[in-house]
Amino acid sequence: MKALLERLKIQPVNAGASTGVDNWYTDKNGKELISYNPTTGEAIAKIIQATPETYEKVASAAQNAFLKWRHVPAPKRGEVVRDLGEALRQLKEPLGDLVTVEMGKIRAEGHGEVQEMIDICDFAVGQSRMLYGLTMHSERASHRMYEQWHPLGIVGLVTAFNFPVAVWSWNSALAAICGDPVIWKPSSYTPLTAIAVTHIANQVMADHGLSGIFNLTIGSGRDVGELMLNDKRVPLVSFTGSTKVGVHVSETVAKRFGRTILELGGNNAIIVTPHADLEMATRAILFGAVGTAGQRCTSTRRIIMHKSISKDLTQRLTNAYKQVRIGDPLMPDTLMGPLVVNTSVEEMMDALNKSKQDGGEVLTGGEMLPNLGPNFVSPAIVKMPAQTDIVKTETFAPILYLLEYETIEEAIHIHNDVPQGLSSAIFTDSMREAETFLSVGGSDCGIANVNIGTSGAEIGGAFGGEKETGGGRESGSDAWKVYMRRQTNTINWSKDLPLAQGIKFGE
Numbered sequence: 001m002k003a004l005l006e007r008l009k010i011q012p013v014n015a016g017a018s019t020g021v022d023n024w025y026t027d028k029n030g031k032e033l034i035s036y037n038p039t040t041g042e043a044i045a046k047i048i049q050a051t052p053e054t055y056e057k058v059a060s061a062a063q064n065a066f067l068k069w070r071h072v073p074a075p076k077r078g079e080v081v082r083d084l085g086e087a088l089r090q091l092k093e094p095l096g097d098l099v100t101v102e103m104g105k106i107r108a109e110g111h112g113e114v115q116e117m118i119d120i121c122d123f124a125v126g127q128s129r130m131l132y133g134l135t136m137h138s139e140r141a142s143h144r145m146y147e148q149w150h151p152l153g154i155v156g157l158v159t160a161f162n163f164p165v166a167v168w169s170w171n172s173a174l175a176a177i178c179g180d181p182v183i184w185k186p187s188s189y190t191p192l193t194a195i196a197v198t199h200i201a202n203q204v205m206a207d208h209g210l211s212g213i214f215n216l217t218i219g220s221g222r223d224v225g226e227l228m229l230n231d232k233r234v235p236l237v238s239f240t241g242s243t244k245v246g247v248h249v250s251e252t253v254a255k256r257f258g259r260t261i262l263e264l265g266g267n268n269a270i271i272v273t274p275h276a277d278l279e280m281a282t283r284a285i286l287f288g289a290v291g292t293a294g295q296r297c298t299s300t301r302r303i304i305m306h307k308s309i310s311k312d313l314t315q316r317l318t319n320a321y322k323q324v325r326i327g328d329p330l331m332p333d334t335l336m337g338p339l340v341v342n343t344s345v346e347e348m349m350d351a352l353n354k355s356k357q358d359g360g361e362v363l364t365g366g367e368m369l370p371n372l373g374p375n376f377v378s379p380a381i382v383k384m385p386a387q388t389d390i391v392k393t394e395t396f397a398p399i400l401y402l403l404e405y406e407t408i409e410e411a412i413h414i415h416n417d418v419p420q421g422l423s424s425a426i427f428t429d430s431m432r433e434a435e436t437f438l439s440v441g442g443s444d445c446g447i448a449n450v451n452i453g454t455s456g457a458e459i460g461g462a463f464g465g466e467k468e469t470g471g472g473r474e475s476g477s478d479a480w481k482v483y484m485r486r487q488t489n490t491i492n493w494s495k496d497l498p499l500a501q502g503i504k505f506g507e
Helices: 002-007 052-069 074-090 092-103 107-127 166-177 191-207 221-229 243-255 278-294 310-321 342-357 408-416 431-438 479-483
Strands: 017-020 023-025 032-036 043-048 135-137 143-151 155-158 182-185 214-217 236-240 259-263 268-272 300-306 361-364 380-383 399-405 423-427 447-450 484-492
Touching: 002 092, 017 052, 017 191, 023 052, 032 191, 043 191, 052 182, 052 214, 052 221, 074 092, 074 107, 074 166, 074 191, 092 107, 092 191, 107 166, 155 166, 155 221, 166 182, 166 191, 166 479, 182 221, 191 214, 221 243, 236 243, 243 259, 268 278, 268 408, 278 300, 278 310, 278 399, 278 423, 300 310, 300 408, 310 361, 310 380, 310 399, 342 361, 342 380, 342 399, 399 408, 408 431, 423 431, 431 447, 479 484
Parallel strands: 155 182, 155 236, 182 214, 236 259, 268 300, 268 423, 300 399, 380 399, 423 447
Antiparallel strands: 017 023, 017 214, 032 043, 135 143, 143 484, 361 380
């Protein structure tokens, strides 16, 4: 670990809050947080968490930074983000390895997550010159109407363990070019990666003579999270996590008329039709269900397959699952690492027991693997007679439920009959089936794919979902608009004062 931190050019720091390269805050009253390696169960770092007093220092610094940063032209703000992307390019390998060590996803995925950070920085640099507003024709003569977008303010960012750095970049890169500082509260499972990223961002800020744009506060929900949710200096809170906590976030921020971006639960399904390429579908399902040990918001959790191909696809999947190499995620031949904590193992076993009670049959996997480490399991495939409550519940673990259908209308009904609405897919070579799935009466998810799995979204498109997934959108497309405030402007360049709608007043 020491060598890894040295490659990241980081001096070990146990402070849990920062606003710049020379501003790391260690509060003597802060509680200790230990980061554990999920592969071995061993402690890898100790961090002193932020207290309410430390949060106030960080929030004040961020607010002061905003008052200056909002006046910097957007393309100039883009230059800072460009340099952040370059710094990440230089440190992609060690930062990706650190993600793997602390979170447990395999090395290829850890490196891929850092590449996603680089990609969104590239995207944001271009976006910094395209913060467009519309020009409208006025109904009044000699009047001009247009809209413009102004910086919003501090963005509060709460991220989850499964993408400990990528989601920070989705928000921070766009917020920065929009003129907004960010206060980041990372997952308590992955504080060390947050500190590493903050060191990188701090150096970039220092190179530009800045501070307070990219800020960090590692702390509990009680000491930091609640303060952020209730802080009127934070007009936007971006939260990634469970639907249960998301409800609280939404209600709390809405009470003060703040905005939220909510990226909550997913229960993602793939419909496989008789016209599907089953080899391609099998590969997509395997990655979607087993990748990140089933701990992605977009992980494939349900397969809705036509009865005519059910036996064939089931055999293909069980054969593929038996070949999944489970073990140390740093090893190049490993396809699945551990779950992040042992409670996730317990939740998986509980879900499997409930599925059996509902008539489900475990076809393969679903076993604890203590010989590999405390958090290792084998990915499970469960054949279900119907979509029961446990199937409709998101379990953050590698469980894949198999369901059958007879008509495409039935398949879409099964697909949509869950509370979540994040990612979805259909495998078919039939244009009619594909277009039906993508039509207004098809998938009700924020992401709908054809002949592509549910997992692995590109940064160019807006990411997010509907229903209990929260309705938020991050990353590409026009997601930048939520980080700004819209202003409509009307200019009268005549010597008259006509009123809209032809109203005559006092004449």
